[in-house]
Amino acid sequence: MEQGISFDLDLIRRYDQSGPRYTSYPTAVEFDESFDAAAYRAACERSNHSGRPLSLYFHIPFCDTVCFYCACNKIATKDRSLAPPYLERVYKELALQSELVDKSRVVEQLHWGGGTPTFLSHAQLTELMDATRRHFNLAGDDVGEYSIEIDPREADAAGVALLRRLGFNRMSLGVQDFDPRVQQAVNRIQTEAETMAVLEAARSEGFRSISIDLIYGLPFQTPESFARTLERIIAVDPERLSVFNYAHLPERFKPQRRINEADLPAPEAKLDILQSTIERLTEAGYVYIGMDHFARPDDELARAQQAGTLYRNFQGYSTHADCDLIGIGVTSIGKIDNTYGQNRRGLEEYYADLDAGRLPVFRGIELTRDDLIRRDMITRLICHFELDIPSAEAAWDIRFDEYFADALMKLRDMAGDGLLEVDAQKIRILPRGRLLVRNICMAFDAYLATKTGPIGFSKVI
Numbered sequence: 001m002e003q004g005i006s007f008d009l010d011l012i013r014r015y016d017q018s019g020p021r022y023t024s025y026p027t028a029v030e031f032d033e034s035f036d037a038a039a040y041r042a043a044c045e046r047s048n049h050s051g052r053p054l055s056l057y058f059h060i061p062f063c064d065t066v067c068f069y070c071a072c073n074k075i076a077t078k079d080r081s082l083a084p085p086y087l088e089r090v091y092k093e094l095a096l097q098s099e100l101v102d103k104s105r106v107v108e109q110l111h112w113g114g115g116t117p118t119f120l121s122h123a124q125l126t127e128l129m130d131a132t133r134r135h136f137n138l139a140g141d142d143v144g145e146y147s148i149e150i151d152p153r154e155a156d157a158a159g160v161a162l163l164r165r166l167g168f169n170r171m172s173l174g175v176q177d178f179d180p181r182v183q184q185a186v187n188r189i190q191t192e193a194e195t196m197a198v199l200e201a202a203r204s205e206g207f208r209s210i211s212i213d214l215i216y217g218l219p220f221q222t223p224e225s226f227a228r229t230l231e232r233i234i235a236v237d238p239e240r241l242s243v244f245n246y247a248h249l250p251e252r253f254k255p256q257r258r259i260n261e262a263d264l265p266a267p268e269a270k271l272d273i274l275q276s277t278i279e280r281l282t283e284a285g286y287v288y289i290g291m292d293h294f295a296r297p298d299d300e301l302a303r304a305q306q307a308g309t310l311y312r313n314f315q316g317y318s319t320h321a322d323c324d325l326i327g328i329g330v331t332s333i334g335k336i337d338n339t340y341g342q343n344r345r346g347l348e349e350y351y352a353d354l355d356a357g358r359l360p361v362f363r364g365i366e367l368t369r370d371d372l373i374r375r376d377m378i379t380r381l382i383c384h385f386e387l388d389i390p391s392a393e394a395a396w397d398i399r400f401d402e403y404f405a406d407a408l409m410k411l412r413d414m415a416g417d418g419l420l421e422v423d424a425q426k427i428r429i430l431p432r433g434r435l436l437v438r439n440i441c442m443a444f445d446a447y448l449a450t451k452t453g454p455i456g457f458s459k460v461i
């Protein structure tokens with residue numbers, strides 16, 4: 001596949017409307033409460049017949065302090081005594097969930113996210129992994145993808161060594177920006193030394209892939225200031241980088257109200273930051289994977305993209321395509337057979353369900369055949385920037401030009417603008433369309449057509 005990405009300011013301005021990130025299709029907006037624990041159980045039964053491998057996601061919602069930009073599902077608290085009652089319910093959920101799946105099924109992917117998983121003490125981290133191993137059959141280190149999100153302010157070399165012993169082989173580090181003024185404005189004071197100490201420890205413990213999270217569009221950032229952060233990150237050569245766009249939606253995310261809008265960089269400055277970031281990362285040898293993600297060419301994400309085996313789910317990009325995903329913890333989303341199911345979003349409700357011996361799944365969706373077909377098309381485009389039409393027709397027994405007549409119409413204008421090429425064999429997203437891949441995917445989204453007005457998704461820029 002032709003690599004690369006080209007930055008066309010005019011096109012980005014013209015096409016950049018808010019849209020989903022397609023970690024799921026249909027998106028969570030379509031989930032409803034008619035999908036309940038009973039529907040979830042039935043999906044688990046069907047999925048056992050498939051024997052597919054499993055992926056486990058654990059959500060640890062707590063953070064010691066709140067970063068003002070944060071859009072994650074988290075609970076900011078200094079009260080570490082909240083962890084044991086939470087874990088007690090997670091263990092109950094582990095027991096209930098594991099009863100629903102055949103013991104022979106292997107867990108090939110495990111991810112702890114948050115909030116901040118390293119909010120937990122060493123003993124709690126150990127206990128959680130031990131409990132997981134008691135209930136599930138985890139693949140060996142050579143096959144399994146075991147990853148954890150780490151806040152470097154909440155970790156040290158001993159903690160990193162422990163995580164490796166527990167089985168983790170990948171991590172992502174929240175950095176965002178090294179500039180002290182930016183850090184102050186977003187209430188995330190984190191020295192470069194703290195970050196580098198964790199990164200070095202991860203290297204010496206043999207973590208296979210280290211990813212760094214940065215955000216552009218934060219208060220007081222300028223192209224020059226962000227370039228300084230980027231240089232320091234490039235110097236330590238992480239395998240992967242996520243460069244997220246800060247979406248300022250203070251009506252939706254309360255902590256963002258503490259960010260002074262006048263301090264935010266103007267849209268032109270944000271575009272400048274994005275452009276120079278892409279250029280610098282490309283020059284430094286990174287490959288654009290898509291949707292804010294970059295990887296070194298020898299990293300397995302980049303290799304999987306080259307080989308056509310890359311996949312995307314709630315945990316982001318992955319090399320494990322066909323897993324059923326079990327989401328554990330408050331707010332977690334699972335993907336089982338042809339369904340998505342989400343756990344309760346409030347701690348009290350989550351605890352109440354588990355204390356009563358009930359699965360905490362409270363809403364979700366059962367995908368129709370049309371949903372499954374469209375999800376497949378969106379996944380192919382997001383992961384590979386191309387869609388092989390004969391293979392899609394064979395996979396779903398459809399005539400592509402008939403089934404997707406509407407989508408093809410929408411793509412025609414984009415093709416005229418050089419975002420993509422379409423012929424009888426392939427849809428191919430060109431380098432200048434790659435930053436706008438989600439806008440291209442929106443052509444295949446049957447739910448957007450029925451919506452009017454703002455839909456609460458973020459933009460590329």
Ligand SMILES: C[S@@+](CC[C@H](N)C(=O)[O-])C[C@H]1O[C@@H](n2cnc3c(N)ncnc32)[C@H](O)[C@@H]1O
Binds near residue numbers: 069113173
């Ligand atoms: C759950 S946090 C990572 C773990 C840990 N809590 C930390 O912050 O280091 C996930 C990542 O989401 C990104 N993020 C959070 N809120 C964001 C926002 N409003 N816009 C863009 N990225 C955001 C940050 O880069 C953050 O590192």
Ligand code: SF4
Binds near residue numbers: 065066067114116
């Ligand atoms: S960015 Fe991470 S540490 Fe900061 S509030 Fe969000 S989840 Fe917590």
